[in-house]
Amino acid sequence: MAVRNAYILSGVLHLAVIGLILISARFPASMPKQLLRYRPVKLVAVPGKPEPTLVKAAEQPKQAKTEAKPKAKPVQKSIAKKTLTGKAEQKAEKNTPSEPTVGGGSNQLRLEGADFPYPYYLSNIQIKILTNFKPIISSKEAKGLKAVVYFQIDRRGRISDVKLEGKSGHFLFDQEAQRAVLRSNPLPALPPAFATDRLGVHFEFVGSD
Template sequence: MVSRNATILSGILHLAVISLLLIFAANPASKLQQPLRYRAVKLVSLPGQPGSVAVQPKVEPAKPKTIPTKVQEKIQEKLKPKTEPVAAAPTKASSGEQAKPVEQGKAEPARATEGKGEGGHGDMRLDGANFPYPYYLSSLQIKILSNFKPVINAREAKGLKAVVFFVIDRGGRISDVKLESKSGHFLFDQEAQRAVLRSNPLPALPPAFGSDQLGVHFEFVASE
C-alpha cells in the first residue's frame, strides 16, 4: 500500500516537471536588456539658415505727464506781465469853451485851525466871507502866539481859556480888540489881549481876498 502511494506521488511530480519544461520551451526567457547610455550632442544650425536670435522685450516710451487744464491756466496767468492801467490824458477844452474863473463866494470856508506857542496854543474862527488862504492864517497864529506869555504858574493856568475878538483891515492893521470870553483869571485874560495888541500890524490880507476886512475870534488855551 505504501509503495503504491509513493508510485502515484512520484508520477505526479514527474508530470509537473515535464509540464514546466514544456512551458519554458514554448516561451524562451527574454534576454536581459543592457542599460542605455546617453551622449551629449551639440546642435549646429544648417548652412544658409540663421541661428536663433534672442528677442528683446519691446519697451514703450514713457508718456509725458499731462498737467490739468486749471493748473495750466493758473501758470499762464502768473507768467503774464502785469500791465498797469494808464490814466487817460485830460482832454483839452474846445476852442469855443473858456475856463470859468473860480468864484470867490463859492470857495470853501476857512476851518478853525490850531497853533502852539510857549505860553499856550490857540484855535481860530473867522467871520464873514470864506477865506481859503491857510498860509495867511498860519502866519497870523505864529505871530500872535509868539507874543502870548502869561505870567502865572502852571497849576493856576491849567484849563484856562479866553477868546479875543479883533478885526484885520486890508493893510494888516488890527482894530476893535475886545475880550469876548473870559477865562476867570485876570492876568491870563489881560495877557491874551496884550498878545493881540503886540502883534499889530499883521501881514496884509491876500490881494485876491474880496473883502476889505476880516473878523477873527482867537481862542487862547493855557499850556498844561
C-alpha cells in the first residue's frame, strides 16, 4: 500500500514538472532590458549679437570739433562784453550832467546826514545859487580860491543859518559866496516825499580862470 502511494505521488510530481516545462516553452521569458547609456553633453551658451567695433579714426575729428567750439566762444563773448561795457561807460559819461562851474572851476555840494535821492532838486539849487554868484574880483585873483558856505533849507524852500564854513583867504571872494546863497532865498520847496523838515547843505565855491 505504501509502495502504491509512493508511485502515485511520484507520478503526480512528474506531471507537475512536465506541465511547468510546457508552460515555460509556450511563454518564453521576457527579454532582459537593455541598459541605455547617456553621453555627457556640455551646455554651450548661444552666441549673442556681435558688439559693434569702435572706429578710433572716426572719433578723433568729433573731439577736435567739440574742443574747438568752447575755446572760440568765450573769447567772442568777452570781447563783446568789453565792447558793450566800453560803449556803456562812454554813453554814461556823455549823459552825466557836468557840475555848474564858475569861471571853469568845479562847484560841489554835500548834504548833512540825510538820504536825499532827488538829484533834480540838487541840480536846481546849484543852478540858482551859481547864477547869483558874481565875484567882483578878477579871474586871475579868483584862480585856485575855494570857499564853503553852510546853510539849511526848510520844507518851503526858505534858507536859514547861513555861515561861512571854509574860508578861501580872500575876503571879497568869501563875502560874495555868502551873498550868492542869500540872494537865492527862497529856493524851490523840498520834495513832498522827503521825510525831514530841513536839509543841511555844504556848498563849495571854486574860482578859476
